[in-house]
Amino acid sequence: MALEGALVFVETVDEADQFRTWLGQRRSVLAIDLETTGLEWWKDRIRLAIVSDEDTSYVIPWERWSGVLYETLPNYTRPTVFHNAKFDLHFLDAAGLALDWRNVHDTA
Numbered sequence: 001m002a003l004e005g006a007l008v009f010v011e012t013v014d015e016a017d018q019f020r021t022w023l024g025q026r027r028s029v030l031a032i033d034l035e036t037t038g039l040e041w042w043k044d045r046i047r048l049a050i051v052s053d054e055d056t057s058y059v060i061p062w063e064r065w066s067g068v069l070y071e072t073l074p075n076y077t078r079p080t081v082f083h084n085a086k087f088d089l090h091f092l093d094a095a096g097l098a099l100d101w102r103n104v105h106d107t108a
Contacts, residue, residue: 009059016068019051019058023072027053031081032073034088041090062095070097077103084108 010016023030031052038044046062049069060069080099082088085106092099 006055007057007059010061010065010068015058016065019060019068020072022056022058023051023076027078029053029081030076030078032088033083034091036091039087041087041094044091046091046095066095066097073097073099079103079105081105081107 008015008018010019031050033050033052034046035048035050036044036046046066049060049062049066051058051060051069060066074097077100080103082104083106085101085104085108089099089101089104
């Protein structure tokens, strides 16, 4: 299990399983940020997803490990924070991963 204050770059099945377990825990805030190849959601692609709380961050390479996000994020029903949510949610929607906008808080 990831230690408090950890930055985990997901590279193995064990680390993906740790992320699933970690995401299932209660927390006061969950933040999601995407790194993309450009600014145009209709033609560029997602490179990384970073999912964090106050103590721990998981960096998830999209091309290799996006499946764990498809499995887990739609089931996460607590509030989620994005900075410039419209940008990230357009990229997620274009990739086929729709999140409930009602749970999204935008810091932009």
